[in-house]
Amino acid sequence: MNRHWLLRSAIRSLRGKTDGSSPVPPTPAPTRRSSGFSHFNRILFKDRAALGGFIVILAFLAWSIFEGTLQIIDSITRRTDYAISVLGGNPLALDFSHSLLSPSTNSFGLLFGTDYYGHSILLSILYAAPRDAGAGVLVVAMGMTIGMLLGTCAAYFGGWTETVFMRLTDAFLAVPALVLAIAVSIMVGTGFTSVLIALIIVWWPTYARFFRGQALSLKNRGFVSAARLCGTGSLSIMFRHIVPNSLDPIIAYAALDFGNVILSYSALAFLGIGVQPPIPEWGEMTSEGLGYIPATWWWSFFPSLVILAIVISFTLLGDRLQDVISGRSIS
Amino acid sequence: MQTIIQEYNLNAPLPVQFFEYLWNLFHGNLGLDTIYKAPESAIIAQYLPVTLELVLTGTVLAIVLGIFTGTIAASRRGSAVDQTIKGIYLVTWASPAFIVAFLLQLIIAYDLGLLPAGGLVDPSLTTPSAVTGFPLIDALLASNFSYFWSVLQHMVLPVLALAITTFGITTRIMRSSMIEALDKDYARLAYMKGFSKTQVVYRTAFRNAIGPIITLSALFFGTATAGAVIVEDVFQYHGMGFFTVQAIFSLDNVAILALTVIIGISVIIANLVADILYGVADPRVRLE
Numbered sequence: 001m002n003r004h005w006l007l008r009s010a011i012r013s014l015r016g017k018t019d020g021s022s023p024v025p026p027t028p029a030p031t032r033r034s035s036g037f038s039h040f041n042r043i044l045f046k047d048r049a050a051l052g053g054f055i056v057i058l059a060f061l062a063w064s065i066f067e068g069t070l071q072i073i074d075s076i077t078r079r080t081d082y083a084i085s086v087l088g089g090n091p092l093a094l095d096f097s098h099s100l101l102s103p104s105t106n107s108f109g110l111l112f113g114t115d116y117y118g119h120s121i122l123l124s125i126l127y128a129a130p131r132d133a134g135a136g137v138l139v140v141a142m143g144m145t146i147g148m149l150l151g152t153c154a155a156y157f158g159g160w161t162e163t164v165f166m167r168l169t170d171a172f173l174a175v176p177a178l179v180l181a182i183a184v185s186i187m188v189g190t191g192f193t194s195v196l197i198a199l200i201i202v203w204w205p206t207y208a209r210f211f212r213g214q215a216l217s218l219k220n221r222g223f224v225s226a227a228r229l230c231g232t233g234s235l236s237i238m239f240r241h242i243v244p245n246s247l248d249p250i251i252a253y254a255a256l257d258f259g260n261v262i263l264s265y266s267a268l269a270f271l272g273i274g275v276q277p278p279i280p281e282w283g284e285m286t287s288e289g290l291g292y293i294p295a296t297w298w299w300s301f302f303p304s305l306v307i308l309a310i311v312i313s314f315t316l317l318g319d320r321l322q323d324v325i326s327g328r329s330i331s
Numbered sequence: 332m333q334t335i336i337q338e339y340n341l342n343a344p345l346p347v348q349f350f351e352y353l354w355n356l357f358h359g360n361l362g363l364d365t366i367y368k369a370p371e372s373a374i375i376a377q378y379l380p381v382t383l384e385l386v387l388t389g390t391v392l393a394i395v396l397g398i399f400t401g402t403i404a405a406s407r408r409g410s411a412v413d414q415t416i417k418g419i420y421l422v423t424w425a426s427p428a429f430i431v432a433f434l435l436q437l438i439i440a441y442d443l444g445l446l447p448a449g450g451l452v453d454p455s456l457t458t459p460s461a462v463t464g465f466p467l468i469d470a471l472l473a474s475n476f477s478y479f480w481s482v483l484q485h486m487v488l489p490v491l492a493l494a495i496t497t498f499g500i501t502t503r504i505m506r507s508s509m510i511e512a513l514d515k516d517y518a519r520l521a522y523m524k525g526f527s528k529t530q531v532v533y534r535t536a537f538r539n540a541i542g543p544i545i546t547l548s549a550l551f552f553g554t555a556t557a558g559a560v561i562v563e564d565v566f567q568y569h570g571m572g573f574f575t576v577q578a579i580f581s582l583d584n585v586a587i588l589a590l591t592v593i594i595g596i597s598v599i600i601a602n603l604v605a606d607i608l609y610g611v612a613d614p615r616v617r618l619e
Contacts, residue, residue: 174599179557182579267429270427
């Protein structure tokens with residue numbers, strides 16, 4: 001959520017700068033915001049479900065940043081093991097003496113039980129978190145950037161640019177996302193990067209449509225004509241005037257979309273595409289554990305519970321953001 | 332090795348190979364499966380009807396469920412019923428298809444033993460001759476009712492899994508378009524004429540609110556097709572999704588490309604059908 005608030009204030013300062021330096025009257029500022037905190041307060045604290053979702057997401061992101069940084073440090077130095085030592089147990093090592101232990105409160109690692117290979121489920125979930133968060137952030141960010149470039153250009157220039165870009169978008173949207181992602185990631189190869197590439201290729205067309213729609217409605221507004229009268233270049237008009245003004249509803253959609261990325265990412269992992277064992281992955285853990293149900297229910301249960309909790313949190317928060325931005329529930 | 336290179340024409344430059352692929356594609360030749368050594372089109376022709384049957388049933392069920400819940404939520408906006416429906420669809424919408432499919436399999440098939448846990452049909456029954464390829468229709472044509480019943484039983488759980496994971500978006504759209512329709516002047520006029528709330532909702536507003544659902548039904552079809560890949564894998568339901576997963580594990584790229592093309596074409600056809608249906612439902616957009 002605070003990302004959204006930060007972006008808003010960034011947009012505001014950007015608007016202030018462009019308007020101040022030009023002789024045209026400033027764009028009519030939206031009236032419904034007073035200070036940062038009350039804005040934040042109105043969005044979140046009025047809705048308990050959204051607040052709960054926000055807390056879960058905050059914990060998930062904070063842990064992912066912490067653990068992810070350690071994993072990156074480890075992979076660069078190749079000698080340290082910070083990411084594993086901070087967990088207090090190795091989720092990658094095989095240990096058949098601890099195979100299929102049921103959940104118990106004896107130690108932190110046994111809280112969710114262990115799988116056939118003796119990996120602690122809880123530690124595996126924690127170890128896999130940064131990849132899910134990374135996939136969510138990277139795919140949405142890249143999808144948004146590509147969509148912003150193509151969609152805004154298409155709407156602004158019109159003509160054949162629009163035809164080419166938007167028909168391309170339609171072509172990508174014709175195939176269901178998951179099916180296209182499967183095809184692309186198989187063509188690119190296995191591993192985390194290929195899944196990221198596949199998801200980005202699948203994700204941008206929605207944003208291209210969004211940005212085009214926004215830019216179409218904005219490009220004939222007074223402030224754009226004013227900027228053009230001042231001799232502002234096309235690029236500057238597009239990215240300093242049109243894009244910042246079109247972001248609000250798209251950001252709300254993006255918050256909801258992180259959950260969709262994580263959902264697709266775990267569905268791909270479930271089908272065996274992406275990160276390969278022994279590196280743990282939520283969807284992959286679920287799919288492997290399914291063979292051991294009902295006796296070893298915890299193997300699939302806890303990873304799927306985590307996926308469910310995080311996706312629902314993003315959905316609740318995004319739903320609330322959309323309500324607020326469309327002005328449906330200003331109290 | 333040489334024969335393989337010759338057979339697939341791998342020495343040609345990549346653009347040439349690509350245009351050859353496209354040329355073949357437009358002639359209905361999707362390539363030769365690397366595992367089964369059979370034309371892709373023949374294999375898909377066998378699996379496609381099975382999946383279409385599943386996905387169409389699932390989509391229709393999801394749309395009916397979504398329209399129903401969406402209408403109820405809209406007509407009691409803000410009430411506890413509305414909140415409950417919202418809670419349910421947010422949860423089902425956010426749940427991965429594999430989890431829903433597996434829970435259904437575990438509870439209904441394994442624990443309660445009400446329905447078969449997986450497969451397309453009871454393997455002990457003799458298959459009726461394939462006329463259309465759709466198992467249900469074939470069984471009816473051959474008047475083989477025990478086979479029909481078995482296929483139907485095996486279909487229930489996958490269809491339910493598909494419907495549960497996809498009905499949320501229909502509910503959401505139906506709710507907002509219903510709310511919009513109930514705020515219109517014609518709805519107010521209907522109230523003034525003395526119609527009860529039920530009559531206004533189901534007779535006046537309903538026909539006006541259904542438009543977006545018809546337009547978007549092609550989208551729902553696409554979502555359900557993607558969901559079918561996972562659901563068919565969980566239930567070992569021998570359709571396109573099952574074949575896709577097999578192709579993933581055997582790294583059968585030709586098959587995956589062919590499947591993607593076919594699924595893309597079916598979604599485009601679904602779009603066309605949705606547009607025509609919209610014309611049927613709303614006389615304002617009919618073509619001249």
